Amino acid sequence: MDSLVTTQWLADELGASDLRIVDASAFLPEHGRDPVLEYEACHIPGAVFMDIAHLVDPAAPGMNMLPSAERFASRMQSLGLGDGSRIVLYDDSPIHSSTRAWFMLTMFGASNVALLDGGIAKWKAEGRKCAQGRETLRHRHFTVWSDDRAVRSKADVLRNLTAQTELVVDARGAGRFTGDVAETKPGLASGHIPGARNLPYASLFQPDGTWKSTAEITRAFEAAGVDLTRPLITSCGSGMTANVLIFALHLIGKDDVALYDGSWSEWGADADMPKALGPAS
DSSP states (O other): OOSEEOHHHHHHHTTOTTEEEEEOOOOOGGGOOOHHHHHHHSBOTTOEEOOGGGSSOTTSSSSSOOOOHHHHHHHHHHHTOOTTOEEEEEOOOTTOTHHHHHHHHHHTTOOSEEEETTHHHHHHHTTOOOBOSOOOOOOOOOOOOOOGGGEEOHHHHHHHHHHOOSEEEEOSOHHHHHTSSOOSSTTOOOSBOTTOEEOOGGGGBOTTSOBOOHHHHHHHHHHTTOOTTSOEEEEOSSSSTHHHHHHHHHHTTOOOEEEESSHHHHHTTOTTSOOBOSSOO
C-alpha cells in the first residue's frame, strides 16, 4: 500500500478484512468545531475515530507532546488497530491532523499506514456514501516499539544551534515566524528558532485539499531555502502541523527528518531560549 491513497482506491478496498479506516480529525480551539460530533454525523463506512487530543503526555511541558509507547498501544488496541492491519487515515481539519496520527503510528511500530488524499472532504464531494454513529471493532494486539530517533527535545534543538548538524524548518504561517503576528497564548514570545527556515504547511496542498505533486513539494522546500541534502528538524506551534512537513518530505523520499515535539509552545514559553525575529536569515 502506498503512503498516499486515492478515494477511488479506498472505495474499491472497503470491506477488506485487513483494512482499518481511521478518522483522525482534530481542531484547534479557534476552529470552534467538535471532531467527535462531526465523525458521528458523517464518516467513511467502517471508520473508527482516533482522539488525537488525548493521545498526548499530560505531564509534558508542551501542548501536544507524544504519549508513552504503552499509552499509545493501549489506545490503538481499543480501536481495533493492530498487527497485520492496513491502516488508512483521513481528516477534515484545516491543520491536516491525520499527518500527526501517521507520524505516531509509524513511530510506534505500525508498518502499513497511509493517508487518504483529500480526506473526507474529497470523499463527500464525489458523492460517496457516509455512515453515522460510532463504529467499534474488536480489540487487536498492537506490538509497540518506539523509535525516538525521529523526535527532538528542546535540549537537542538548543545544542543544534551550535552544532548545526540539522536544519530546522518551521511550518507556521509567515507572520508568526517573523514575529509580525503576535502569538495568542499568554506568555508566549514571538519569532522563531534562530537559523530556522519557514515553509507554511498550507502551501503544500492544492485548492481541493489534495497534496501537491512531488515535484511541486520539492520546489516548495527549495524555495524556502531548505537544503534537502541536510538532516532536518520540523517545528510548528504545538507539534501538530510540523507533521505535515514530515509527511510531505516522506512523499519526496526524504526520511532523515525529526520532529521537535515541544515546538514553539515550549520554546517560545522559555525566556532562556534564544529567539529570532524577521525573515529567515
